[in-house]
Amino acid sequence: MAELFTLPVLLGIIYSGIRLATPYLYAAIGETFAQRSGVLNLGVDGIMLMGAYTGFYVAMKTGNLFLGLLGAATAGLLMGLLMSVVSVSLQAEQGISGIGLNLFGLGLSTLLFKVTLGGVESIRGFQPIRVPLLGQIPYLGEIFFNHNLLVYGAFLLVPLANYVLNNTTFGLKVRAVGQNPQAADTLGVNVTLIRYTTVCLGGILAGIAGASLSLALINLFQENMTSGMGFIAVALVYFGGWRPWGVLGGALLFSFVNALQLWVQVKGINIPSDIAVMMPYILTIIALTLSGRRARQPQALTKPFERGEN
Amino acid sequence: MPAKTEYTRLLNRTIEALLPLLAVPVALLIGAGMIYALGVNPFQAYGTLFQGAFGNVSGFTQSLVKATPLLLVGLGVTIAFRGGVINIGGEGQLIVGALAATAFSIGFSDLPRIILLPLTLLIAALSGAVWGGVPGVLKARLGVNEILSTVMMNAIALQLSNYLLRGPMIDPAEIERGTQIAQSDLLPQAAWLSRLMPRTLLHGGAILAVIMAVLVYIFLWRTTIGYRIRAVGLNPDAARYAGIPVQFYQALSLILGGAFAGLAGGVEVSGVHHRMIEGLSGGYGFSGIVAALFGKLHPLGAIPASVLFGGLLVGADRMQRATQVPSALITVILGLVVLFVVSSEIWARRRARRRETRG
Numbered sequence: 001m002a003e004l005f006t007l008p009v010l011l012g013i014i015y016s017g018i019r020l021a022t023p024y025l026y027a028a029i030g031e032t033f034a035q036r037s038g039v040l041n042l043g044v045d046g047i048m049l050m051g052a053y054t055g056f057y058v059a060m061k062t063g064n065l066f067l068g069l070l071g072a073a074t075a076g077l078l079m080g081l082l083m084s085v086v087s088v089s090l091q092a093e094q095g096i097s098g099i100g101l102n103l104f105g106l107g108l109s110t111l112l113f114k115v116t117l118g119g120v121e122s123i124r125g126f127q128p129i130r131v132p133l134l135g136q137i138p139y140l141g142e143i144f145f146n147h148n149l150l151v152y153g154a155f156l157l158v159p160l161a162n163y164v165l166n167n168t169t170f171g172l173k174v175r176a177v178g179q180n181p182q183a184a185d186t187l188g189v190n191v192t193l194i195r196y197t198t199v200c201l202g203g204i205l206a207g208i209a210g211a212s213l214s215l216a217l218i219n220l221f222q223e224n225m226t227s228g229m230g231f232i233a234v235a236l237v238y239f240g241g242w243r244p245w246g247v248l249g250g251a252l253l254f255s256f257v258n259a260l261q262l263w264v265q266v267k268g269i270n271i272p273s274d275i276a277v278m279m280p281y282i283l284t285i286i287a288l289t290l291s292g293r294r295a296r297q298p299q300a301l302t303k304p305f306e307r308g309e310n
Numbered sequence: 311m312p313a314k315t316e317y318t319r320l321l322n323r324t325i326e327a328l329l330p331l332l333a334v335p336v337a338l339l340i341g342a343g344m345i346y347a348l349g350v351n352p353f354q355a356y357g358t359l360f361q362g363a364f365g366n367v368s369g370f371t372q373s374l375v376k377a378t379p380l381l382l383v384g385l386g387v388t389i390a391f392r393g394g395v396i397n398i399g400g401e402g403q404l405i406v407g408a409l410a411a412t413a414f415s416i417g418f419s420d421l422p423r424i425i426l427l428p429l430t431l432l433i434a435a436l437s438g439a440v441w442g443g444v445p446g447v448l449k450a451r452l453g454v455n456e457i458l459s460t461v462m463m464n465a466i467a468l469q470l471s472n473y474l475l476r477g478p479m480i481d482p483a484e485i486e487r488g489t490q491i492a493q494s495d496l497l498p499q500a501a502w503l504s505r506l507m508p509r510t511l512l513h514g515g516a517i518l519a520v521i522m523a524v525l526v527y528i529f530l531w532r533t534t535i536g537y538r539i540r541a542v543g544l545n546p547d548a549a550r551y552a553g554i555p556v557q558f559y560q561a562l563s564l565i566l567g568g569a570f571a572g573l574a575g576g577v578e579v580s581g582v583h584h585r586m587i588e589g590l591s592g593g594y595g596f597s598g599i600v601a602a603l604f605g606k607l608h609p610l611g612a613i614p615a616s617v618l619f620g621g622l623l624v625g626a627d628r629m630q631r632a633t634q635v636p637s638a639l640i641t642v643i644l645g646l647v648v649l650f651v652v653s654s655e656i657w658a659r660r661r662a663r664r665r666e667t668r669g
Binding site: 046087099102105107108227238270278289306 | 480643
């Protein structure tokens with residue numbers, strides 16, 4: 001156990017924890033917007049798969065990672081649009097329509113993967129970029145300022161999302177629509193438009209989250225490669241109390257436990273690896289339990305809006 | 311003009327009943343577009359699919375074999391949804407049920423068949439109930455969102471299964487041969503469900519599942535507990551006002567949902583594989599949800615729905631072999647069916663609301 005806590009090991013765990021947090025951050029911040037406007041999008045996992053596939057395919061065919069990223073965002077936008085039509089316009093039960101979106105995304109990404117790629121191939125993804133000056137700081141530079149672009153993007157997204165939600169007119173409208181859509185409607189806010197916007201934004205970010213797997217973290221595409229990460233992202237929104245900074249805390253906690261668990265396996269410490277892999281999920285349940293009563297949940301979450309009701 | 315309103319009402323009601331049923335044809339139509347885009351003749355692909363699923367004895371019995379776990383999981387989903395809780399944990403509950411059935415029957419292999427077989431299936435159901443009960447109790451006591459906790463329980467069950475099948479529960483023969491395939495020892499023959507037809511996999515579990523469907527129907531519509539579960543699902547506030555302990559019945563519907571998924575796992579090992587294998591579930595936890603929804607959340611409606619989707623799963627494999635259209639197409643179709651069914655409910659809700667305002 002002692003060798004687990006040497007300095008290089010700890011630095012390694014923090015470094016990979018930050019890297020692993022990337023997909024969760026994109027997906028969960030996007031989901032925060034959707035839920036703050038009152039829409040529970042449970043289809044994040046399926047959207048991530050479509051983003052991961054599209055990003056990988058486009059990047060491989062064009063040789064341009066940024067085009068891949070754009071492709072992933074577009075795929076995410078389309079999936080978000082589908083979810084908006086179903087859950088906002090057609091007012092479908094949100095928990096169940098999310099399952100449908102997941103099956104759709106899982107099936108379609110697998111289908112396209114089998115038809116266009118056939119087998120698992122890897123790609124040279126986004127490479128770490130050392131930030132000038134900051135990257136030279138001993139230890140800290142290595143941990144915080146030597147990552148790929150998508151990692152920086154994910155962490156910059158948190159304050160940005162916080163600012164947009166709390167300090168802009170758009171953010172105010174999103175929160176109003178999520179708390180009391182009837183009142184917002186009376187004041188002239190277009191509830192449907194706001195919800196379409198947030199769910200589509202969530203879709204775009206979930207698509208990028210998928211690409212951060214296939215273009216930066218793992219650098220390949222595989223059938224069902226997210227294996228439920230999208231659901232963890234939804235759980236992180238609850239855990240983070242629907243606030244971007246809270247989501248950041250949850251994502252980091254989850255990823256550090258995950259990184260620790262990976263390290264335990266590498267070091268061959270006597271815990272069966274399958275049991276170690278369970279830890280983050282058990283932790284998530286515990287975290288949900290602890291945050292369960294702290295009800296800051298948007299009042300209109302999962303409730304479709306119909307003008308003239310109440 | 312009373313005659314006309316009567317007519318429109320009838321028309322509306324017919325549309326309301328038929329609209330969800332359109333989900334499958336429409337999803338298949340979109341699937342046909344995709345098949346066409348792949349450069350394959352959709353008629354040929356679907357021809358192989360339905361021929362493979364329902365066109366001959368071996369295909370049809372195989373469809374019924376696949377329909378069995380779908381129906382059992384679907385019954386659990388039906389109870390949970392009727393109780394107003396969303397159980398996405400079928401996958402994990404099924405795995406845990408299968409593990410427990412395997413461990414129990416191997417551990418007590420000297421019991422006579424008449425005791426061992428029912429006990430094995432009962433243990434499977436109980437373990438599933440425990441796995442569904444954790445999210446149930448967490449929701450009732452601490453308000454933890456059951457959608458998320460059941461998903462986490464899925465992941466935990468999967469890892470538990472990986473661990474047990476590579477370690478404590480691995481078939482000793484696998485270690486001897488050095489092949490190390492992650493599967494358990496064979497169940498004692500006394501714990502096998504009987505085969506119903508020679509040279510097919512069709513087993514007694516299919517009959518058991520249909521009996522269960524009837525029992526669930528009686529339970530939900532003819533008993534007080536079932537009535538309360540439905541009352542809680544329809545309107546929790548009204549149920550609370552009527553003195554029904556809402557949380558208790560929500561937890562109960564998750565526990566019962568888990569029991570049926572667990573039973574599905576027990577039936578799979580006892581009827582089909584005769585041992586616990588990796589990937590036993592193969593997504594039944596999710597496709598069972600589709601069967602339940604398409605069966606309009608009615609236990610008896612789930613029977614034909616399960617046969618249909620069991621058939622699609624079997625036929626998809628044949629289609630993949632014959633026409634190179636990946637069987638993942640069926641997952642796309644399942645997803646679309648769910649989206650269409652939940653979207654079509656707006657029609658019924660709008661109508662109910664109009665009725666309400668009219669008084």
